[in-house]
Amino acid sequence: MTRNALWAATALTALAAPAAMAEELTLCWAAWDPANALVELSKEFEAESGHTMRFEFVPWPNFADRMLNELNSRGQLCDLLIGDSQWIGGGAENGHYVKLNDFFDAEGISMDDFIPATVTGYAEWPKGTPNYWALPAFGDVVGWTYRKDWFERPELQAAFAEAYGRDLAVPQSLAELKDIAEFFQGREIDGTTVYGASIYTERGSEGVTMGVTNALYNFGFQYENPDAPYELEGYVNSPGAVAGLEFYKSLYDCCTPPGSSNWYMSESVDAYKSGQVAMQMNFAFIWPGVHADPNVGGDKSGYFPNPQGPAGHYAQLGGQGISVVSYSDSQDAALQYIKWFAQPDVQSKWWNLGGYSALRAVVEDPDFATSQPYAQTFLDSMAIVKDFWAEPAYAELLLAMQDRVHTYVIAGQGTAQEALDMLIEDWTETFEDEGKL
Amino acid sequence: MTDTPAATPADRLARATPPRVARKIRGLSDRAIAWIFVAPTIFLLLAVNIFPLIWTINLSFTNFRANRNREVEYIGFRNYERILTDSDIWLTMQATAHFLFWTILIQVLIGFTLAWLINRKFRGNDLWTTIIVLPMMLSPAVVGNFWTFLYQPQIGLFNYVVSFFTGADPSSFSMIGQVNLAPWAIVIVDTWMWTPFIMLICLAGLRSIPDYIYEAAEVDRASPWRQFWTITVPMALPFLMLAVLFRGIENFKMFDLVVQLTGGGPGSVTELTSINLKREAFEKWRTGYASAYAVILFVTVFGLASIYVKALNKVKER
Known part of the structure; x- marks a missing residue:
């Protein structure tokens, strides 16, 4: 080989190397506002790494169905998956997710740097053990939005004070929330009939469960005996749990818009933005959109955490962690993305774009609480979260709860006690099949 | 060559x-x-x-789950036993039977009447036929979606029409949100969509009856009423029975329209067997259990269809 040929070969190799390393990564997530923010954010990663990002976003009602089918069929569509918190058990035990402990150790990524609830909720399996299958990517929690402008109207304040003997203000308890919802139900405001509150009632995926748990937890519902795993009797159907379920039904019966029998996130936000309801239950991810809305945004809306009940103060955890799919051929590039995403400055940009960072450096920054009108509510809510089962059989457990709760709350069939007793039967059967009982 | x-x-x-x-x-x-x-x-x-x-x-004889990496065990008839003794499954069977019975009955009555009217020669006959068959050309997903809006208590046209005739407050009832109304909500939409299909098949049956039979009946001074019951109905009956068979099999498998409209709710009152089966197989991933469920449904449909086809053949032989 001549010297010239050698130089040429070297130059070609040098030119070809970055091209060979550059890969196309597909990130799968739900189709919602934060996903658009992530597309924007990821442009920086593309510029830095040379990799190309593709995105596969699926609407929420079909998200679990579509993505779990993809994982179960060992599909290679997704290299990175921002999967729901409850999938972590199945993702880990069925071999869908890559375990990240070694990677975190090698790259100096510490889970102590993230909000503890998000680490437990989105990353760990088994819960409470230092086995990590995801990096907390998007903190989320169920909270409430209310029409601050309506609450501040003198005539409404006077009418409320006369009826309930206290000021019309952000509710401090679920009972107060119901009073306010009752007060607004069917009221004429600016020539339009408005309603009390929009709450989750959807049956097909996870809606009604994500809603009802905000009442159940605060009335005393527990998933199991804290000292004896999978012991359900007396915890799932405790007197408090029954009262919580009855409360949610009474809220649905008294104070929601007609036809709201199958509502989840998008229907709830539509009802709020169109001025139908005084309050809406929804995940925190909608708050940036509400704040920016021309009809109800700015000073017209306020935010508050799920109010406490007689047995405690909790809110349903939402949000997700980002995992590397074990069937991906581009795992190294996917890990590179996670390393980039975990950086404090990227997380800070993530929050500024509308994504809820779970990094403590971001949320514990002194300016964070005042950075947005909903930031403090987000912090307060993340401090009281509780999550649904994250077992490998989570889908079966969830669908059973969807059926039992919807049948009682929306269809009005049977009693709360019967619904929870039957839920125990369903869950017991599942755990028996799983070999856990 | x-x-x-x-x-x-x-x-x-x-x-x-x-x-x-x-x-x-x-x-x-x-x-x-x-x-x-x-x-x-x-x-x-x-x-x-x-x-x-x-x-x-x-x-169907195993505890297989397609989303698990665990060993599959043969469990005999346990899946079948669980299905046949599960009260929730029987509720979905009842919901399916209600849906099948009422959709077919109403569609046959309206479809045959429409075919009988269209078969009479009048101006605009073809135009009316085209207009009537339009609903069945639409996608069930589209139909389900726009009927969801029509049934909306606050803005839905359906509620306003009912309100106009009954004086009830339009937002006082929810067709797809109330247990007593939801099963009828899906019957109404399926009837709206598929009655034209029955009409077309009946129309083919009516047009196949030779005119000379009616002429002979008129010579014998048979009244139109008697002609209808002794000529029209018996000669169109095989066509009608065929249409019932098609609709019966289709509605037993009904999925898309109902999922769009009610998602199986409220509670489980409109959860038909096909929706329930899909949830068991591809949402809960109880593959063995769902296989047994599918086998039971297959045997049911196959058995009923065989009996029906025998009856149909006897009618044709007459």
Whole structure:
């Protein structure tokens, strides 16, 4: 080989190397506002790494169905998956997710740097053990939005004070929330009939469960005996749990818009933005959109955490962690993305774009609480979260709860006690099949 | 070159084939040649119909879950026992029976009446036929979606129409949100969509009745009422029964329209067997259990359809 040929070969190799390393990564997530923010954010990663990002976003009602089918069929569509918190058990035990402990150790990524609830909720399996299958990517929690402008109207304040003997203000308890919802139900405001509150009632995926748990937890519902795993009797159907379920039904019966029998996130936000309801239950991810809305945004809306009940103060955890799919051929590039995403400055940009960072450096920054009108509510809510089962059989457990709760709350069939007793039967059967009982 | 009448299929095939292959084909019997042609179809049928059926039957005796990496155990008839003693499954069967019975009954009555009216010669006959068959040309997903809006208590046209005739407050009832109304909500939409199908088949039946039979009846001074019951109905009956068979099988499998409209709710009052089966198989991933469920439904539909086809053949023979 001549010297010239050698130089040429070297130059070609040098030119070809970055091209060979550059890969196309597909990130799968739900189709919602934060996903658009992530597309924007990821442009920086593309510029830095040379990799190309593709995105596969699926609407929420079909998200679990579509993505779990993809994982179960060992599909290679997704290299990175921002999967729901409850999938972590199945993702880990069925071999869908890559375990990240070694990677975190090698790259100096510490889970102590993230909000503890998000680490437990989105990353760990088994819960409470230092086995990590995801990096907390998007903190989320169920909270409430209310029409601050309506609450501040003198005539409404006077009418409320006369009826309930206290000021019309952000509710401090679920009972107060119901009073306010009752007060607004069917009221004429600016020539339009408005309603009390929009709450989750959807049956097909996870809606009604994500809603009802905000009442159940605060009335005393527990998933199991804290000292004896999978012991359900007396915890799932405790007197408090029954009262919580009855409360949610009474809220649905008294104070929601007609036809709201199958509502989840998008229907709830539509009802709020169109001025139908005084309050809406929804995940925190909608708050940036509400704040920016021309009809109800700015000073017209306020935010508050799920109010406490007689047995405690909790809110349903939402949000997700980002995992590397074990069937991906581009795992190294996917890990590179996670390393980039975990950086404090990227997380800070993530929050500024509308994504809820779970990094403590971001949320514990002194300016964070005042950075947005909903930031403090987000912090307060993340401090009281509780999550649904994250077992490998989570889908079966969830669908059973969807059926039992919807049948009682929306269809009005049977009693709360019967619904929870039957839920125990369903869950017991599942755990028996799983070999856990 | 033309074929001689005596040429066998093997000869004809051999003539159109290269000599080496032709020599081999000439040695084959007509029966063997026939098998060669039929074999791909049979193979395809075995691969996409029979094998999955046998595999499903096999899985129905196991605790297999397609989303797990654990060992599969044969559990005998346990899945069948669980299904047949599960009160929730029987509720979905009842919901399916309600849906089937009322959709078919109403569609037959309206469909046959429409066909009878359209069969009379009047101006604009073809235009009306086209307008009536429009709903069945739409996608069930689209139909389900726009009927969801029509049923909306605050803005839905359906509620306003009911309100206009009854004086009830339009937002006082929710067709797809109330237990007593939701089963009828899906019956109404299916009837709106598929009555034209029954009408078309009945129309074909009515048009196949020769005019001379009615002329002979008129000569015999048979009243129109008697002509209807002794000529029209009996002669159109095989067509009507065929339409009922098609709609029965289709509605037993009903999925898309109802999922769009109610998602199976409120509670489980509109959760038909196909929706329930899909949830068991592809949401809960109880594959063995769902296989047993599918086998039970298959045997039910196959059994009922066989009995019905025998009845249909008897009517045709009359």
